[in-house]
Amino acid sequence: MCVTYVQPFGQNKWMEFHRTESVKNNQDPNFVSKVLISYKFEEKQSLLFEIYDTDSKDTDLSTHDFLGTIQTNLGQLVANKRNKLQLKDRAGNLKSSYLVITAEELGLDRDQVILEMSGFKLDKKDFFGKSDPFLEIYKLTDTGNYTLVHKTDVIKDTLTPHWKKFNISVRALCNGDYERDLKFICFDWNSSGDHSLIGEFHTTLKGLLDPNAAFKCINGKKKEKKKDYKDSGEIRVDYINIQATYTFLDYVQGGTEIFCTVAIDFTGSNGNPSKPTSLHFIDPTNMNSYEQAIWSVVSIIEDYDSDKQFAVLGFGAKIPPHGQVSHEFFVNMNPQNPHCFGVRGVLDAYRTCINQVQLYGPTNFAPVINHVAKIAQSHQDGSKYFILLILTDGVITDMPETIQAIILSSSLPISIIIVGIGNAEFDAMEELDADKGGLKYNGIYAARDIVQFVAFNSYHNLDPNIAHLQLAKDVLAEVPKQFMDYMKINGIVPKRRASQTTTPEIENLKIQ
Structure with a gap:
């Protein structure tokens, strides 16, 4: 069994955080239970691991045989991804055994869908004009209901609208499920807020990705009333792309x-x-x-x-x-x-x-x-x-040159x-730290x-x-x-280390 301890921020004491399961009769155990820890680049997140040979189900660790320990920190683990750490005894002497720790970012459907759509030969709904079409996109939830995930812009007085390109995360659109049902409803916008239905259709993210994706817009009420009814126009996918979204750790673990x-x-x-x-x-x-x-x-x-x-x-x-x-x-x-x-x-x-x-x-x-x-x-x-760390006690004397160098x-x-450092006036430094407005010099x-x-x-x-x-x-x-x-x-994507097999996310990490 492996026991993980953490040090809360600002506290010089160890607190038990996690215990794996016990693997019986095995000198090379591979623990199934993972440790989920929130990662913070700006903090020194110390970790302590202890290995025990468990003899019973007793939760008191003193009743089990201590095999070794190792202290490290989360920054080292994520920077190296796969870590082989030699265990020590209580006195700090090295033992002949090792703990192998793999740190991975958990993927949480960070990819983005970039989608651009248009309408063709939509129904005319306005008495003195054409239509003011817009789309509402719904996803099917696990409870069997549909929930709104996106609404396009309104295009005035047209039956062939071309809506603006928009981004939405795969997670928000379909919970990462490419086969999840999506409902698209096309409305004619009215200033009263009582919008008129043009038609609707169902598809999936997989369907939207079809190279020839085009969908007939169906108005159920019109279909019931008119025997010769075919459709209320067509909605076409003009552009779609699944764009990967990367995190800081993707780059660090990519080398x-x-x-x-x-x-x-x-x-x-x-x-x-x-x-x-x-x-x-x-x-x-x-x-x-x-x-x-x-x-x-x-x-x-x-x-x-x-x-x-x-x-x-x-x-x-x-x-x-x-x-x-x-x-x-x-x-x-x-x-x-x-x-x-x-x-x-x-x-x-x-x-x-x-x-x-x-x-x-x-x-x-x-x-x-x-x-x-x-x-x-x-x-x-x-x-x-x-990273350049500048430690200073005084007012900058080459401010124009410094601003140019920063730009x-x-x-x-x-x-x-x-x-x-010290008690000097540091007002000029706030100018360089351009949180309230971009730094500029000579335009x-x-x-x-x-x-x-x-x-x-x-x-x-x-x-x-x-x-x-x-x-x-x-x-x-x-x-x-x-x-x-x-x-x-600069459009730079992270490289993949040869040993990397998973898609990482900055919120949590698993350690095995």
């Missing part, structure tokens, strides 16, 4: 890699690093605000980076060996190998750098944004997506996260919103155990949408 670059403000306004009042003061017992922000965000993103290598840039400092001011330098001072391994490597490089540079200024963002944009320009096929980057696979608009800004001080009054989690949640919450906007605008 899209997410890369994060950290850019740190080393300007003089941060204060002398040797003094406790400085924002860059390194205290062996407590993380400063820069360190907390790095830990909060990078520790989540690293789950989606296969090699966990992060480029860390600095700006606004005088750097060795000649003391020149730089707005784009590698914090580990190694241009040949500028990457740091994991969040701890990023923190180590930052702490070392503090003692190697002289804080100076001004605060220029454009160079680090252009640095990432230059790399992203070579990877616009959906195989890679880039250029908005057409590239980039998201920019800005965390304001040129950004292709999409790619900037998210938060002030670190906003989290100081929160419980310390929750503050860093809430920060990460807020700054990363928009990344999946920004990611998806880029893919949709």
